[in-house]
Amino acid sequence: MALIDRSEFIRQNARHRRFGCHQTDIPGAATAVRSRRNPMHASLTIGLRCILASLISLLGFACLGAGEVRAAGEIRQPIAVQFSSDRPIDASVAPFVLASVAGFFSAEGLAVTSNVASGSKDAIARIAAGDSDFALVDINELIRFRDKSGVPPVKAVFVLFNQSPYAIVARKSRGIHALSDIQGKTLGVAEGDLSIRLWPALARQNGIKIASVKQNTISAAVREPILSAGQVDAVTGFSYLSAVNLRDRGIPANDLAVLRYADYGCEAYGFAVIVNPSFAATKPEAVKGFLRAVIAGTHLAIKDPGRAVDEVVKRMDDGSRDLELERLRTLIRDNIVTGEVQRNGLGGIDPARFDRSIDQIAEDFKFQKRPFAADIFDDSFLPPRDGRLIN
Numbered sequence: 001m002a003l004i005d006r007s008e009f010i011r012q013n014a015r016h017r018r019f020g021c022h023q024t025d026i027p028g029a030a031t032a033v034r035s036r037r038n039p040m041h042a043s044l045t046i047g048l049r050c051i052l053a054s055l056i057s058l059l060g061f062a063c064l065g066a067g068e069v070r071a072a073g074e075i076r077q078p079i080a081v082q083f084s085s086d087r088p089i090d091a092s093v094a095p096f097v098l099a100s101v102a103g104f105f106s107a108e109g110l111a112v113t114s115n116v117a118s119g120s121k122d123a124i125a126r127i128a129a130g131d132s133d134f135a136l137v138d139i140n141e142l143i144r145f146r147d148k149s150g151v152p153p154v155k156a157v158f159v160l161f162n163q164s165p166y167a168i169v170a171r172k173s174r175g176i177h178a179l180s181d182i183q184g185k186t187l188g189v190a191e192g193d194l195s196i197r198l199w200p201a202l203a204r205q206n207g208i209k210i211a212s213v214k215q216n217t218i219s220a221a222v223r224e225p226i227l228s229a230g231q232v233d234a235v236t237g238f239s240y241l242s243a244v245n246l247r248d249r250g251i252p253a254n255d256l257a258v259l260r261y262a263d264y265g266c267e268a269y270g271f272a273v274i275v276n277p278s279f280a281a282t283k284p285e286a287v288k289g290f291l292r293a294v295i296a297g298t299h300l301a302i303k304d305p306g307r308a309v310d311e312v313v314k315r316m317d318d319g320s321r322d323l324e325l326e327r328l329r330t331l332i333r334d335n336i337v338t339g340e341v342q343r344n345g346l347g348g349i350d351p352a353r354f355d356r357s358i359d360q361i362a363e364d365f366k367f368q369k370r371p372f373a374a375d376i377f378d379d380s381f382l383p384p385r386d387g388r389l390i391n
Helices: 008-017 036-075 091-101 120-129 139-145 196-207 218-226 239-248 277-282 284-303 305-314 320-334 339-343 350-363
Strands: 079-087 110-116 134-138 155-159 167-171 187-191 214-218 235-238 254-262 271-275
Touching: 079 091, 079 120, 079 284, 091 110, 091 134, 091 284, 091 305, 091 320, 110 134, 110 155, 110 284, 120 134, 120 139, 120 271, 134 139, 139 155, 139 271, 139 350, 155 277, 155 284, 167 196, 167 218, 167 239, 187 218, 196 235, 196 350, 214 218, 218 239, 218 339, 239 254, 239 320, 271 277, 271 284, 284 305, 284 320, 305 320
Parallel strands: 079 110, 079 134, 187 214, 187 235
Antiparallel strands: 134 271, 155 271, 167 235, 167 254
């Protein structure tokens, strides 16, 4: 608090005495002054009152200033956030890695730590239980999860893969160049593979008899080696994983046929960010901030994939920069920067298309109660379209 100097106090008192702060207009006051002592006493009293008023005013300003300093000096504590990925780190999580290292999360007041789940089912379960706040999962697995009785209303709030990465990866040397060539062939299907769940809808849409394709169940760990060895004609999987991994195993790119479901009428979206319902309800601004940071990280990954891969490989065990760079470029081209995203921006959905994708899921999955797009996806946390457009 500021204090008035004693000499200033004396000067103010003398000034009041000189100018004689008379109060002769107050009703009932005497207007004729007969005694020299009375006016001097009145002047001193009035002067003291003036000084007291000044002190009160200065005190008020001092308190206000102190409050402003405290407000400016307060450091907002970051909100702790747990993020789950559904598999070990690779180029697919580059936007999140960049959001962290570039300071986008911290700029939003978030302290984000990550953990790895064993697949989308496990990641969704962590969100439902409140063990994680956000997760990156296959949105089609979320649709199936939400059909269970009594589960929390977990929703997706941001779609990273505008098109699913589902694909059949085949060898042209085995006579497969297009989807119709798969009839009469042997298809390797890894345990827990998500793409095979939409195979019935894809086959029907393209006039392929499911019974004409022999399916061999295999371990995910040997999916690429078995195709490389010629023990099957094709495998189901993710285009950015199996196809890139097979090229790394020495199969020439011109011998690989990557039959992307999206090229044959599959409407499915791919990986999306989901949020714990309680976290979303109590910390909506944190959800918005998280998505802004992820969007900024995605923009940066698209603009500078080399830098993105460098940061990803640093966090991998024995990661290959060349392999992950090819993987990220494949993701950006095929799954992230689609025509729909170029028109409407990152993160959102087309509700009509989403409903059609649910119809395709229903060809292999019997819903207790068929959901609609609004039951699965909440766009209220997304920034406006202009803030999500790809430059």
